[in-house]
Amino acid sequence: MSAILSLVREDLREFAGYSSARRAGVTGNVWLNANESAWRNPADAGLGANRYPDPQPAALRARLGELYGVRAEQVLVGRGSDEAIDLLVRALCVPGRDAVVISPPVFGMYAVSARLQGAPLVEVPLRDTEAGFASDLNAMADAAVSNGAKLVFVCSPANPTGQAIPPADLLALARRLAGRCLVVVDEAYGEYSDQPSVAGFIDQQPNLAVLRTLSKAHALAAARIGCLLAAPELVAVLRNCQAPYPLPSPCVQLALAGLSEPALVQTRSRVITVRAERERLQHELPGVPGVRRVYASQGNYILVRFDDAGAAFARLLAAGVVVRDMRASPQLGDALRISVGSPAENDAMLAALRAGRAAA
Structure with a gap:
């Protein structure tokens, strides 16, 4: 048994999952094996939505592999990064036994998935330093070992705090936990970061996995397509735990079009614009009066502390500007997270903060 499979729940290592009609791999001209309608819906304008989609579209896996620098067999596609997070927790963690380690304040789905699985949640809080928030990777490794964790989630660039972690540090964490734990690096905002991806090190360090998404830089949030990049053995196990048809055909077609070379040229240009606007903000x-601290960010958002975050949130909302209220998050009782929008949207946000404060 490979080291990575030893991390999977014992009862799921040989689990075959549901064998859907499309997983059989057969081809033909007359399709009578899936109890589908032989006719398209009247509203179906050439999509062929009367037929079930490919559970793991080969063309999309190949394109994502090219994009992220891995092999197609290392790619599991699903409904955003959220599905991959949930699959990892369900497949690796025995309820009540195998822990999940996170560093709050951080993306909330790690904790949600752990809670739903009944996996113990171990928190190693971020440190708020003069240079910004920072992860204590040594403390995370210690916590993983002492609590019998199967998963460590590290968000880089971190949401909502903005810092990114050098690949060498992430690799050191994975090496220390080899044979014990899977280190999952969430690179949802990687396109905006100065730090390179760690995906290319998966072969070298099989207990390393990476989350990517088309929802952010690629502007396909409504398509709900994300992927896990991981050792092929782990991808195969998770595929058997996944719902039969996770990706609608129209979304796959949109994703492939959105990953064409002409589309990628525009995406890269927009990333440059966002990075420039991030620096401006x-x-x-x-x-701006009332702003206490602005954190440096490697994502397409900025974390800001206010003298009165509630009043700032209300002023923005009154002007039609919606930002993320972070006051319920640990260590962020005075903070808002502001996404970097278009230049005009960013001007509107700044004007609302300045005008509202002046009026007060």
């Missing part, structure tokens, strides 16, 4: 926001 990080320069201008500290001068």
